[in-house]
Amino acid sequence: MSKPNLWRGMARGFAGKCPHCGQGRLFRAYLKVESPCAACGHDNGQYPADDAPPYFTILILGHVVIAPLVVLPVIWTLNPVLVLAVALPTVGALALILLPRVKGAVVGLHWAIHKNEGVVPGQGEDSGAWAPPEA
Template sequence: MSKPDPLLSGAAGRCPNCGEGHLFEGFLKVSPLCEACGFDLAAADSGDGPAVFVILIAGLIVAFGALFTMVAFRTPVWLTLLIWLPMTLVIVLVLLRPMKGLMLAAQFKNKASQSRHG
């Protein structure tokens, strides 16, 4: 059996090593070990990368959507905010976990690791 693509596994919230175990314990907390293959996930650290990408993607979608709504439909500012502020929250929550999994999987695939002392 061949190994799964680590990037697809990470985006799906699965272990980048085996593709079966859970990558996360909670919403964004990384599991210390994969329950399927025993791979050590504790050293994985995505830093602020996922948040930066999510901010850029969500900002682009929301800014374009809000401007389009205001220009095309001539909506008042309060209605535009009523529509797009909750959409911002939804977009961020939908994208954050897969983006973090993708970043962790990219570290695994490229054999990147944090600098080690000693």
């Protein structure tokens, strides 16, 4: 495989593909990472996404949907029930669409910076020692 590239890894993850090979699926369920990759065998489950995907999803949605609701003057002239009836399902649907893509990008980022690669603590003769990835 080629040397890890930050943008390529994030783009592949955003597309739901394995950041290592770009061929296999990254997710086997909505947010469950496929580990190992069916195409190349790379262990994508080693890259923790934790709280970053929901945080970035909320950050993006806040700028794309909520900011215009607050800033645009036409919104303030409409019936608040109508605004909520349109805005809440829109935000919910966009969050559900965007969350797996953002998680894929975070996994791709971790792949590109070699997060969690090396010796797994408790395994091998140097149990607990960390070894940098081979160049």
